[in-house]
Amino acid sequence: MNVSNPKVRLGQRNFLKMVLGGTKKESCLPECLFLWGPANSGKTHILNESLRKSSIDKRIEINCCEIMCGRRGFFDSILRQIKYEPESDDQLENIGRCDTLLTFTQQLSQYLHTDKSVIFIIDRPEFLFEQGCGDIFLILRNLRSYVQRHLCCIFTSRLPWSSFAQMTQCQAPIELQFPQYTSDEVFTIITDNLPSKINPEIYKNYVRLVLNVHYITCRDLNKLWKFVNLRQDQFFEPESKRSGQQLVLWRNIQSTLKKDIQKTNNSDIKVQEWIDHSSVNLPLCSVYLLIAAFIASVNPQSYDKRFFVKARSEGKKRRGVMSTVHKVLRGGFPHTRLIGIFAQISDRKLPLDSILLSNIATLISQGYLIRDGSLHKPKYRSNLSKEFVLKLSQNVNFDLDYYIYSNH
Numbered sequence: 001m002n003v004s005n006p007k008v009r010l011g012q013r014n015f016l017k018m019v020l021g022g023t024k025k026e027s028c029l030p031e032c033l034f035l036w037g038p039a040n041s042g043k044t045h046i047l048n049e050s051l052r053k054s055s056i057d058k059r060i061e062i063n064c065c066e067i068m069c070g071r072r073g074f075f076d077s078i079l080r081q082i083k084y085e086p087e088s089d090d091q092l093e094n095i096g097r098c099d100t101l102l103t104f105t106q107q108l109s110q111y112l113h114t115d116k117s118v119i120f121i122i123d124r125p126e127f128l129f130e131q132g133c134g135d136i137f138l139i140l141r142n143l144r145s146y147v148q149r150h151l152c153c154i155f156t157s158r159l160p161w162s163s164f165a166q167m168t169q170c171q172a173p174i175e176l177q178f179p180q181y182t183s184d185e186v187f188t189i190i191t192d193n194l195p196s197k198i199n200p201e202i203y204k205n206y207v208r209l210v211l212n213v214h215y216i217t218c219r220d221l222n223k224l225w226k227f228v229n230l231r232q233d234q235f236f237e238p239e240s241k242r243s244g245q246q247l248v249l250w251r252n253i254q255s256t257l258k259k260d261i262q263k264t265n266n267s268d269i270k271v272q273e274w275i276d277h278s279s280v281n282l283p284l285c286s287v288y289l290l291i292a293a294f295i296a297s298v299n300p301q302s303y304d305k306r307f308f309v310k311a312r313s314e315g316k317k318r319r320g321v322m323s324t325v326h327k328v329l330r331g332g333f334p335h336t337r338l339i340g341i342f343a344q345i346s347d348r349k350l351p352l353d354s355i356l357l358s359n360i361a362t363l364i365s366q367g368y369l370i371r372d373g374s375l376h377k378p379k380y381r382s383n384l385s386k387e388f389v390l391k392l393s394q395n396v397n398f399d400l401d402y403y404i405y406s407n408h
Contacts, residue, residue, distance in 0.1 A: 003042060012046050013046055013049070013050065029152035031142075032142075032144075034155045035178060036176075036178065037177055037180070039365070042178055044156060047154065057116040058116060059119045060078060060118065063357075064125050065127055066357065069357075078108075082108070082111045101135060105139065118150070118152075119154060120143065121156065122140055123156050124157060124158075134168070138170060141170055160175075160177070183211055183215045186215065186221055189221065190224070206253075286363060288396070289356070289359055289360060289369075292342040292345055293338060293384075295307075295341055296338055297332075301337060332380050335377075339356070367383055369383060
């Protein structure tokens with residue numbers, strides 16, 4: 001979905017252009033920016049758009065979820081981005097060991113050029129506090145004073161700065177809020193993505209009808225976009241379209257839209273409802289994660305050893321039989337179990353690092369996985385049907401029913 005309409009988020013666009021200096025090479029960057037707002041409110045998109053139009057020499061992107069790989073892995077990810085140069089082949093091999101804040105700041109001073117402007121984009125900084133790494137947040141907040149280079153740290157978060165001020169007691173950065181999209185802004189963004197072979201005026205009326213029903217209970221742009229696509233075919237049925245009467249079109253969809261109100265804020269909405277309306281293209285890592293999540297959801301944990309450890313060491317595992325209905329186990333499964341099953345079924349050919357964590361977060365945001373439990377001990381549940389997971393497994397030549405427990 002294209003959200004680049006210049007009329008949307010005009011105030012935030014102008015503010016970032018002023019603060020980041022636009023195309024002026026000699027402009028002075030602020031020490032720290034803090035962008036906050038709910039998910040799908042345009043923070044990342046508007047920031048990336050502003051940076052593309054600026055004269056920044058280098059940008060470093062940091063997802064604080066990577067702290068789950070340990071401090072050394074977190075620091076190493078940042079230093080590799082700084083050290084990387086397209087024209088050089090061996091610079092990544094020369095990064096020394098870095099597992100303390102002192103070594104980290106020293107290496108930053110060594111690798112950053114004094115005549116280059118650098119932007120650090122730090123996403124989800126609240127995760128550092130959840131993992132007990134508030135000292136890293138303080139260093140990043142005051143990074144310019146520690147390394148004495150021309151740089152700016154831009155934090156993007158769903159929480160306001162006041163939530164961090166209570167834990168840090170440091171000076172507040174320049175703060176920019178991204179509020180939830182208004183109904184008019186959502187209408188503008190969605191109607192800019194007009195499907196082909198559809199009358200623009202009729203489509204705008206349809207989008208307005210959907211927003212009138214759903215916007216009261218749901219402000220999430222992606223979810224509203226999915227509901228527009230979900231009922232689009234039903235609204236534009238050939239018989240109703242030929243009649244050309246708006247009242248007929250409205251009556252055709254009214255009852256269905258009202259039923260959807262109960263689903264709008266329900267995190268258990270099945271993804272299969274959207275599969276027929278959009279193509280699903282997933283990376284290999286995400287496919288194996290979804291298969292692992294489904295296995296963990298329908299199999300008791302006590303059977304993991306039977307299906308994986310014994311199967312690999314003794315070769316005596318009894319073949320499972322796919323039943324027609326699989327009930328998802330209550331309570332979900334822990335993060336460690338998901339990673340363990342993933343490592344077994346993918347034969348460790350795929351990475352077990354920040355890329356994997358990023359894929360999990362993406363699958364949750366797209367509704368394929370459901371996250372339960374506390375922030376410190378998250379649990380997950382699969383939100384997919386057996387039919388959909390079977391299609392995924394067939395695409396990667398994975399024998400799903402071999403790993404599914406059945407008491408039949």
